[in-house]
Amino acid sequence: MQIAPPDFDRVFAAFADHTRRDIVRRAISAEEGVLELASHYPMSFAAVQKHVAVLERAGLITKQRIGRRRVVRTNLEALLVARRLLDQYEELWRARIDRMDELIAETAGAIDTVETKAKKR
């Protein structure tokens, strides 16, 4: 059994906004509540709060109650999940290059075996 497939749509969508990326960055090291976070951006508190909510839904941050504040911290796991997907693409890329290299090696060994091309469309 799986623990729910990572919701890439939400994660990447969350990253697709400058303000939200900055919140993620700050929330890695800082110990700020939503109001403190909001003070860094040229928009209303409510707007920032909505961004935080988006990040939370994407699993990229969590909030921890401390006194009357809710301290925002980023969730490394979610970051890694996104990174891993990009890594996979990169692997696919390398694999393709490798295959091409092989092909070239073969072809160099026996140039006439080529029955490639000619597949009319």
Next chain:
Amino acid sequence: MQIAPPDFDRVFAAFADHTRRDIVRRAISAEEGVLELASHYPMSFAAVQKHVAVLERAGLITKQRIGRRRVVRTNLEALLVARRLLDQYEELWRARIDRMDELIAETAGAIDTVETKAKKR
């Protein structure tokens, strides 16, 4: 001089859709035109074409004219640009952990030096 800052908004937004991620994946290895790509998805050709356009604007894919087709291939560089950003977050994370470790080490060495806490809010 820089070659234009990578547009993270566009790149991550482009990734925030299942169909587009799949197109990126296919376009790594396949040599498909837009119509061929479209055949894999349960939507109109025009819809797929729009997805391809989004990916193209984000720099994630390029199109190369071959005969009457436009073969879609993904652009490794753009993938790496996105991955690098996530890497940076990870580094920030590690740096923070390191700082915390240092702090703990110091504290363990001279427990009384602690004048931490107490910063009332």
Next chain:
DNA sequence: CTGATATACAACCATATGGTTGTATCAGTC
């Protein structure tokens, strides 16, 4: 030139997104 193939693009529609203001809740302080 004609016709079929592959692509592009505009117009349109429904829903999502990013911002606003205003009101409600909830935890501490007096």
Next chain:
DNA sequence: GACTGATACAACCATATGGTTGTATATCAG
């Protein structure tokens, strides 16, 4: 209990997004 600080949430608006259909352009085959 009453007041203030920190957060949440609803309603609203403008614009963006993801889909549709329809029309236009460009390339290759006859």
